[in-house]
Amino acid sequence: MSRSKITTDLTILVIDENAIRGSIIEEGLNEAGHLNVRVIHEMQGVARLIETMDPDVIIIDIENPNRDMMEHMFQLTRMISRPIAMFVDRSDTAAIEAAVDAGVSAYVVDGLKKERIKPILDMAVSRFNAFSRLQRELAEARSALEERKVIERAKGILMRMRGMSEEQAYALLRQTAMNEKKKLADIAQSVVTAAGMLL
Amino acid sequence: MSDRVSTQSGDSAVKAPSRVRGKEQRLLRAGYIPLMDAAILIVAAELGFAEREGLRLELVRDVTWANVRDRLAFRQFDIAHMLSPMPVASMLGLGSNPSPTITPFSLGRGGNAITLSARIFERMKSLTGLADDAGALANAKALAALLADMRARGEAMPTLGMTYPFSSHNYEFRYWLAAGGINPDRDVKLVVVPPPLTSDALSAGAIDGFCVGAPWNMIASERGTGRIVAAKQDIWPLAPEKVLGMRPEWAETNADTVSRLIVALDRAARWCDDAQNHNELAEILSAPDYIAAPTSIIRSVLSGEFSLDAQGTTRVVPDYFLYHGKAANYPRPDQASWIYSQMIRWGQADFSEEGMARVTSAFRPDLYEMALGANAATPDEPGERSASGYDGFMDGEIFDPRDVQAYAERFAVRSTSSGDDVTEA
Numbered sequence: 001m002s003r004s005k006i007t008t009d010l011t012i013l014v015i016d017e018n019a020i021r022g023s024i025i026e027e028g029l030n031e032a033g034h035l036n037v038r039v040i041h042e043m044q045g046v047a048r049l050i051e052t053m054d055p056d057v058i059i060i061d062i063e064n065p066n067r068d069m070m071e072h073m074f075q076l077t078r079m080i081s082r083p084i085a086m087f088v089d090r091s092d093t094a095a096i097e098a099a100v101d102a103g104v105s106a107y108v109v110d111g112l113k114k115e116r117i118k119p120i121l122d123m124a125v126s127r128f129n130a131f132s133r134l135q136r137e138l139a140e141a142r143s144a145l146e147e148r149k150v151i152e153r154a155k156g157i158l159m160r161m162r163g164m165s166e167e168q169a170y171a172l173l174r175q176t177a178m179n180e181k182k183k184l185a186d187i188a189q190s191v192v193t194a195a196g197m198l199l
Numbered sequence: 200m201s202d203r204v205s206t207q208s209g210d211s212a213v214k215a216p217s218r219v220r221g222k223e224q225r226l227l228r229a230g231y232i233p234l235m236d237a238a239i240l241i242v243a244a245e246l247g248f249a250e251r252e253g254l255r256l257e258l259v260r261d262v263t264w265a266n267v268r269d270r271l272a273f274r275q276f277d278i279a280h281m282l283s284p285m286p287v288a289s290m291l292g293l294g295s296n297p298s299p300t301i302t303p304f305s306l307g308r309g310g311n312a313i314t315l316s317a318r319i320f321e322r323m324k325s326l327t328g329l330a331d332d333a334g335a336l337a338n339a340k341a342l343a344a345l346l347a348d349m350r351a352r353g354e355a356m357p358t359l360g361m362t363y364p365f366s367s368h369n370y371e372f373r374y375w376l377a378a379g380g381i382n383p384d385r386d387v388k389l390v391v392v393p394p395p396l397t398s399d400a401l402s403a404g405a406i407d408g409f410c411v412g413a414p415w416n417m418i419a420s421e422r423g424t425g426r427i428v429a430a431k432q433d434i435w436p437l438a439p440e441k442v443l444g445m446r447p448e449w450a451e452t453n454a455d456t457v458s459r460l461i462v463a464l465d466r467a468a469r470w471c472d473d474a475q476n477h478n479e480l481a482e483i484l485s486a487p488d489y490i491a492a493p494t495s496i497i498r499s500v501l502s503g504e505f506s507l508d509a510q511g512t513t514r515v516v517p518d519y520f521l522y523h524g525k526a527a528n529y530p531r532p533d534q535a536s537w538i539y540s541q542m543i544r545w546g547q548a549d550f551s552e553e554g555m556a557r558v559t560s561a562f563r564p565d566l567y568e569m570a571l572g573a574n575a576a577t578p579d580e581p582g583e584r585s586a587s588g589y590d591g592f593m594d595g596e597i598f599d600p601r602d603v604q605a606y607a608e609r610f611a612v613r614s615t616s617s618g619d620d621v622t623e624a
Contacts, residue, residue: 072364
């Protein structure tokens with residue numbers, strides 16, 4: 001009764017502890033025409049949800065510590081009548097490696113045609129990658145800002161304590177960094193730390 | 200790599216070796232879960248045992264056994280710290296994404312224990328007059344009595360945590376419960392909890408007990424939230440624990456590397472077992488990159504000094520954790536048979552002769568012996584009445600590896616049909 005899904009849309013469950021990434025995936029799925037999508041961020045009550053929702057595809061981030069719990073659930077309850085496979089087509093190693101690299105893992109109801117699943121997984125992989133690229137860029141921007149701040153503070157300390165001009169202070173920091181083969185920000189940080197201890 | 204280059208000038212009298220040495224992989228990516236028995240891999244990488252054999256180990260910490268399995272299958276790992284039932288399940292095609300896996304080396308013996316919440320243990324004591332120093336079987340029977348009492352009062356059944364459906368913890372927990380007369384599929388609710396979260400889950404009241412590897416039991420008992428009621432040694436000292444898993448085709452194309460690796464791990468295992476090194480080992484393992492647990496607790500695990508509860512009840516379990524002694528590294532095919540018997544007992548698998556062949560092919564003592572030669576440890580004869588024999592079970596049962604089917608069906612408490620009635624209500 002519940003398994004007449006050959007022609008209807010696929011039911012997809014996305015489990016992601018990162019709410020933002022989860023909604024990015026959901027949006028991508030909706031754009032691709034999948035409207036039976038549910039995103040959850042925590043495992044509370046997930047067993048019952050899977051039972052009632054009976055998803056065809058479950059996408060879960062690979063860093064989720066609850067994957068072992070999920071697999072136990074599949075074992076126990078046989079909630080999905082057919083066995084569940086990690087990937088539809090084991091021979092497509094490039095696609096599988098891309099997925100694992102991106103941090104995507106998926107459970108798919110056995111017997112679904114791979115043409116139906118592959119676009120979903122590809123989309124998840126590219127969105128996961130885009131998300132981590134964004135995060136990396138954000139982290140880089142943040143640390144660049146931090147570095148600039150610490151260099152400003154170090155310059156200020158040198159100007160105050162050694163009566164230097166701003167240019168002189170900067171030149172001294174840069175020369176020291178070059179001599180010691182270290183990053184300018186690291187030298188600046190040690191000036192700030194040393195000043196903190198001396199004052 | 201420069202030796203063995205065969206330069207033959209013209210003459211076809213001598214054939215080139217079919218496989219040229221030196222092409223084998225020497226940098227190995229090894230996946231592990233932060234547990235005490237990842238120590239042999241960690242020590243081999245940290246203290247130069249791998250390097251001495253011309254290998255480099257790149258250790259990658261992971262969060263779930265499912266990930267370890269998938270990353271090994273999809274070639275992101277070359278070798279991996281695994282639960283001993285995982286290669287067995289993979290050879291039987293059980294679970295999600297099974298991919299053939301073998302083990303030529305076991306990563307130690309012991310380390311598991313069963314912990315119940317202090318609240319449950321107090322109720323067991325007041326209901327049955329259970330002694331503080333009662334044995335594993337008495338504790339299991341007292342829990343059975345408490346469960347009956349709870350049922351009579353209309354209380355919900357307790358939730359108990361273990362680590363993975365194909366784990367020693369699952370089978371040992373079930374063994375202990377069933378020996379006390381408890382049906383693990385009907386009388387309690389078994390759930391999976393990631394090992395590092397077990398102690399917190401117990402404190403939070405999300406679970407009422409768990410079976411997990413070291414050091415997590417001790418962490419719960421030191422906190423006073425848990426009471427250790429059985430150690431692996433109580434249930435069956437010979438019970439297999441973690442193994443080093445690899446893909447069979449990888450092991451074949453990297454045969455020389457596998458031998459070197461086994462030599463490196465053997466030396467690392469001897470080092471780990473030496474009590475003189477335990478302070479240093481505890482220091483290494485407690486680092487945030489590895490287990491990230493207090494050094495003092497890791498030190499007590501290594502010496503088998505159990506604090507059973509926060510009131511200072513202690514117990515010393517000899518050989519609680521063995522990295523090398525008692526042939527701990529020997530990958531015994533009869534252990535794989537025992538795992539198979541428990542899979543049958545609990546409805547995860549059916550018995551067949553073909554299944555037997557697949558199961559025993561997962562454990563590869565031939566590779567272990569070939570690598571170590573005269574240094575290979577030889578396990579005791581199983582028939583002997585000894586702690587490492589087949590007869591050391593808590594309920595007096597004796598395992599017969601020649602008749603796995605009869606052994607599996609002999610248990611009074613087991614899954615009745617092959618899993619079909621194991622559904623959640």
